[in-house]
Amino acid sequence: MLLPFVLVTSLFFFWGLANNMTDTLLSAFKRIMSMSDVQTSLIQMSFYGSYFCFALPAALFIKRFTYKSGVLLGLLLYALGAMMFYPASLTASYTHYLIAIYVLAGGCSILETTANPYIMSMGSVETATRRLNLAQAFNPIGSITGILLSQYFILGALNKASAEDRLEMTAQELTNIQMGELNAVTYTYMGVGLVLLIVFFMMLLTRMPRNSDSSNSLDFFPTVKRLLANKIYAWGVVAQFFYVGAQIGVWSYTIRIVMSELGTDEQTSANIYLLSIICFSVSRFIFTFLMRYIHPSRLLMMASLIAIVCTLAVIFSSGMVTVVALIGISICMSLMFPTIYGFALHGLGEDAKIGASGLIMAILGGALLTPLQGWISDLSTIHYAYAVPMICFIVVALYARLVRKQA
Secondary structure, eight states, rough: OHHHHHHHHHHHHHHHHHHHHHHHHHHHHHTTTTTTTHHHHHHHHHHHHHHHHHHHHHHHHHHSOOOOHHHHHHHHHHHHHTTTTHHHHHOOOOOHHHHHHHHHHHHHHHHHHHHHHHHHHHSSSSHHHHHHHHHHTTTHHHHHHHHHHHHHGGGGGOOOOHHHHHHHSSHHHHHHHHHHHHHHHHHHHHHHHHHHHHHHHHHTTTTOOOTTOOOOOOOOHHHHHHHOOOHHHHHHHHHHHHHHHHHHHHHHHHHHHHHHHHHHHHHHHHHHHHHHHHHHHHHHHHHHTTTTOOOOOOOOHHHHHHHHHHHHHHHHHHHHHHHHHHHHHHHHHHHHHHHHHHHTTTGGGGGGHHHHHHHHHTTTHHHHHHHHHHHHHHHHTTGGGHHHHHHHHHHHHHHHHHHHHHH
């Protein structure tokens, strides 16, 4: 199973790359089109709203066919969305970019819905959560790559003119600047699309295991009834909704808050964002190792409580204390997604395919809570907006407590 495991694990890299390139687009479009935080949050609403819409159809698709079919479909949609950035650049329409992001994210949703349970099925049930944490550890490596691509090819190409400076420009001057900036966004995404097509053909030509593909029946409503009766699964979906809302909110506005606290521009502030993701990546390997000695539910509780403290520091502190607290939140978050996912899917058997879609649909939290955070930021300050992820971490801590009681 080594080669199939490596290929499926590579998918964790690619949707990590998409997630964090999208996070930097908020800062990019804020400057390119002089938008408010609420307007730029439509990017996350489009991205994670697509996750919600595609997750259940993806689960039904892989239930009817195979995990491999789901992977191939996801890669094709991901690549198509990346290529759609080109026609969006020709119209210079924010709406057209949002449509391209929606299609791209649909592919990512299918990949996540497929790859997470696929990885868990590649071995013993006892080590499934640890195996998923290992595969998920390559997700932040993709995130780091996405940030670097964005930092140098997108944020580095932004004109330094502020919103006020752009108001004083002639229409032609503004158009020339914006077209150069939008081209930087477009060609970066198209390059990613070409790489995805190569991975598609590699996956197509590789013999993949058919784990848990023995039953193709679509007993949808009985499956949903069983899932809702499972307290660990049902509350796992709720916890995942709030966790993803916290993660996307924290990272979406990291560059903004660093610019505010340190007085730096987007490209320089992205270094702090990059450092956060590096710490996130390293700590995921550390947490995976610690699971050999400490029960995952205890680790999840500890990480949630520390994240709450760090979020309070972001709300009420300033300067480098705020920056260090942001990095601390990322360290704590590294454990959360795969651990909640592993608890929720544990022991579901064939129900895991539909169950996985519910957990991916919970990513809707990123679409709904990020605009709420942007709205609070526009009304007050970016600091107070971090009350939203703080509440989310409280929910995750309560879920960890529930799992410990059920263990």
